[in-house]
Structures are given as structure tokens and as C-alpha cells.
Amino acid sequence: MLGKDHRIIYWNGAIEVLSKIKAEEVTGTTNHWKAFYNTERPCMADLLVDESLEAIPQWYYGTCVKSKLIDEAFEGTDFFPALGENGTWLRFTAAVIRDSAGNLIGAVETLEDITEQKLAEEELTKVKRLESLGILADGIAHDFSSLLSAILRNIFLAKISVADEDKILEQGLEIAEKAGLQAKELTNRLITFSQGGNPIRKIASIASLLRETAAIPLQDSNVHCNFDLPDDLWPVEMDDKQMKQVVQNLMSNAREAMPDGGVVYIRAHNIVISAKDNLPLKEGKYVKWSVEDHGIGITKENREKLFEPYFTTKQKGETKGIGLGLAICYSIVKKHDGFITVYSEPQTGTTVDVYLPAALTEGHLDKDSSGLSPADKKRILVMDSDEVMRDIMGIMLNFLGYASEFARDGEEAIRLYERAVDAEQPFAAVILDSTLSGSKSVEGILQKLIGMEPHVKAIIAGGDPDHPVMSEFRMYGFSAAVTKPYSIDTLKIVLNNLQL
Ligand code: ADP
Ligand code: MG
Numbered sequence: 001m002l003g004k005d006h007r008i009i010y011w012n013g014a015i016e017v018l019s020k021i022k023a024e025e026v027t028g029t030t031n032h033w034k035a036f037y038n039t040e041r042p043c044m045a046d047l048l049v050d051e052s053l054e055a056i057p058q059w060y061y062g063t064c065v066k067s068k069l070i071d072e073a074f075e076g077t078d079f080f081p082a083l084g085e086n087g088t089w090l091r092f093t094a095a096v097i098r099d100s101a102g103n104l105i106g107a108v109e110t111l112e113d114i115t116e117q118k119l120a121e122e123e124l125t126k127v128k129r130l131e132s133l134g135i136l137a138d139g140i141a142h143d144f145s146s147l148l149s150a151i152l153r154n155i156f157l158a159k160i161s162v163a164d165e166d167k168i169l170e171q172g173l174e175i176a177e178k179a180g181l182q183a184k185e186l187t188n189r190l191i192t193f194s195q196g197g198n199p200i201r202k203i204a205s206i207a208s209l210l211r212e213t214a215a216i217p218l219q220d221s222n223v224h225c226n227f228d229l230p231d232d233l234w235p236v237e238m239d240d241k242q243m244k245q246v247v248q249n250l251m252s253n254a255r256e257a258m259p260d261g262g263v264v265y266i267r268a269h270n271i272v273i274s275a276k277d278n279l280p281l282k283e284g285k286y287v288k289w290s291v292e293d294h295g296i297g298i299t300k301e302n303r304e305k306l307f308e309p310y311f312t313t314k315q316k317g318e319t320k321g322i323g324l325g326l327a328i329c330y331s332i333v334k335k336h337d338g339f340i341t342v343y344s345e346p347q348t349g350t351t352v353d354v355y356l357p358a359a360l361t362e363g364h365l366d367k368d369s370s371g372l373s374p375a376d377k378k379r380i381l382v383m384d385s386d387e388v389m390r391d392i393m394g395i396m397l398n399f400l401g402y403a404s405e406f407a408r409d410g411e412e413a414i415r416l417y418e419r420a421v422d423a424e425q426p427f428a429a430v431i432l433d434s435t436l437s438g439s440k441s442v443e444g445i446l447q448k449l450i451g452m453e454p455h456v457k458a459i460i461a462g463g464d465p466d467h468p469v470m471s472e473f474r475m476y477g478f479s480a481a482v483t484k485p486y487s488i489d490t491l492k493i494v495l496n497n498l499q500l
Pocket of ligand 1 (some may be wrong): 249253254257293295296297298302306311312313314322323324325326327350
């Protein structure tokens, strides 16, 4: 507490601890600045005592505002580098003191050390930012990965059609393929880095989630929601935390698009998608839900950029728009094997449609599998953890006149094999990649297959021909071994020798 002459009247025990300056050292002096600064300058209470309120911005630029509750009082938050070991964050308030006649007699300033709180907040923001970046990175990496697969697939096709004498073209394709595989490896690393964003899916009802979540971003606004959610919606497999984020981002956008208030319509229905729908979705059952507002709408040129990270038309700060909302929605929906799309007219409104695959019950799966196999072609099951390899194998086998099915790991291979045996459409042969097979060893997987079909024709494909399973493949029950990478000609010979 300062008197009118800036001398300290009262210095309590808490500020003794904070500043390490004893009351007896400073009471009666004007040395209070020493607690906070390295050089002499006015503190907030000094400016109030002098009634020089106009000088406050100059000394406390952007860190301090007039109190909403008390006249002649100010409050602020600032970092004081000279205070404490690594500096200290203080929240401070200062107010004028007047006597009963209204004469100014001094000022009081109170300080609160909020360093820990501040650091925790910063940490949280960092985590949140990383989380959104992780989701983004993952989405981008997955897109890149499928683009690269398409490129590699075509390089491979070009390679098998190039004439033998065209060495230059062949070399060029080799180099392109190598670079493509390296890029693929890079995207894999990026995906691993961002695994945090992978959905943990459970079968759930999108209607309940919409009812629980949609209104939250509308609190304290004159925007309301109207639900049209039928009772017979199919369940979906989703990560409810992530899907809530999607709903909230869309609802915030709707709210921000209707500054004068209004109604947001939330609808859902079951839909079966087929190829003629021209949507980037596999054929099958989906639940389609939408968020429709009658707000400002989106111009045509902005519509193309909507899902881009950091694309925003909102003023930063005002609505805290940073342009990640839709980018995150896109990435989350994509990870759920769904699709999100936006229809909008300026001045009329915006509808965002989200498609999520309906959760299939076991019964459905069994029924679907029976119609799969192409009539005459012999079928081969390929287990390989690498998507490019699976793609390439598919092309090679098709080229050699076989139909193929693919498993990413041992568990999937066993499941597919079992299903084929049950449906009495067994595979003519299986090709097992020895390098990565999930939790099971490749020998263990073969044992399981032999259990189902004692005469299973299994080929092991491995990188190291000296590995015992490769060199002694017969002892393990394999019919053949091929060293990776192998050419289409090798594959042809191996398959011919098996006399499928
Ligand atoms: P942000 O909301 O932070 O700006 P978003 O990714 O959520 O970022 O949205 C990007 C941009 O898309 C917005 O700035 C806005 O221009 C436009 N937009 C999204 N949803 C709507 C909507 N419902 N109505 C009008 N414009 C929208
Ligand atoms: Mg937004």
C-alpha cells in the first residue's frame, strides 16, 4: 500500500516471500519497484496515486485494462523476467484509496503469482496444436501414400510392357520406381509419427452423439438446433471423441455463419451407396448426416479451399478462427472411411453432408463373402503388410490369369482362408510374406492353414534366401520359396511348378 507521496505504508508477508525483500527494509521508502524491475520505473500504484491514468498504456502496453467492477482500478497480467529464478507471471490489480471526504490518500496493489497456471495453459495449447497437426499430418500422409501407390502401380505396368531392347526406358522406370518406394517409406514414417490421431472405433449411434453434442457450441447464442433423426438409423463404427469434434466444428461454423441467430437443422438417414452415385466411397451401407444453416454462405472460389488447413475468412481473435476446423473434420471423417462434402450458396446458407459406413454385423460379412469369387479363375491369397506390394501382386496375378485376395497380416490371412474353406471356395495357393505377419510367425500361420486344409499350397516370399524357413521351406510345410523382390517371370514359373 502506497501513500500519496509514493512511500510504502504497508508491505505484507506474502510480498516479502515473493520479492525476498523484508518489510522493514522498504516500509517508508519508495523502493517497491526493486521487487519487480532492474531499473527504477513507476508501478501501477504509483500511476494511480499521481492520477496519471493516461500514462498507464505507455508503461503497461497491452497487459492491463480498467477494472469492470471497481472505479479507478486497473488489472493486468504480465511476465516479470527479473522476479524469481526464471521470471514470474503475475496477475495484479491496483486501486485508488480515498478518504471519507473523497480525497485521494494512496493506492493499494495486490499481486498473485500465476506462473504455474500459465505454464500449464501453455502446455495444453501446445498439446492441442500438436494433436491437430498430428491428425492433419496423418491425413496428408495417407493421401500421399495412396497417390504413390497409383504412381508405382503405373510404373510397374509400364515396366512389364516395355520392350526388352529398350534399356534406357527400362532404366528410367527402375529409377522412378526406386524413388517412389523411398517416398512411400517416408509417408509410412509420417503415418507412424501421427498414429496418435488414429480412431479407436466402437459401434455406436450417431443420433445419440448428435443429440448430446450439437447444442454445446450454440450455448449463449441466439442460434438453436432442430433435429430430424429417425429411430431406425444403422449403427456406425466410430471414435466418439473424434466424431464429437467433427460435430462441434460444424456447429461452430454454423453459429458463426448466422450472427443474427436462426435455426440449424441436423438430419440423418440410412443410405446405400452404389457406383452410380459417383461418390468417393466404397459401395455399401452408410449413414448420411447433415448440418444445415441459413447463414452467410460461401462464395464459389472459397468453396474449393474450405478443407485446406489454415484457410479461414474469419478475423483472427474475433471468432478465434484459425482455419483448422474443416481440415480436422475432413481428416477424421476420412479415417472413418467416410466422406464429407459442403453445399453452399452465398447469402442463402450452407449444408455439410457427412457419410459414415454403417457397422456390419457378422451376419452381413458372411453373406457378402459368398458372392465374391470370379467364376473360373483360380484364386490366390496374398499376405503382405505393404500396400504397394499387395497392389503390385494384384496386377501380376491378374496378368498371369489368377484372381487374388489380400491380407495385411497373419490374423487376416487366417480369417480369409477360413471363410473361403467354409464357403467351399478354397484358395488354390497362398503367398506369405515372411517379413511382417502381425503377432504370429509365418510358420505359425502356415500351421493354422494346414489345420484347415492339409494340402494347402503355400509359397513363402522373403528377403533373405539363407533364412532357415526359406532354405528349408519344405520342412516347414511350404511348397515353394521365392526371394523378394521377384519378377513376374519368377512368379509365373513358381506357380506353374505348383500345378494349381
Ligand atoms: P474457421 O472456422 O476457423 O475459419 P474452418 O476450417 O472451420 O475454419 O472453416 C474455414 C472457412 O470455411 C471459414 O472461415 C468460412 O469462410 C468457411 N465456412 C465453413 N463453414 C461455413 C458455414 N457453415 N457457413 C459459411 N462459411 C463457412
Ligand atoms: Mg470453424
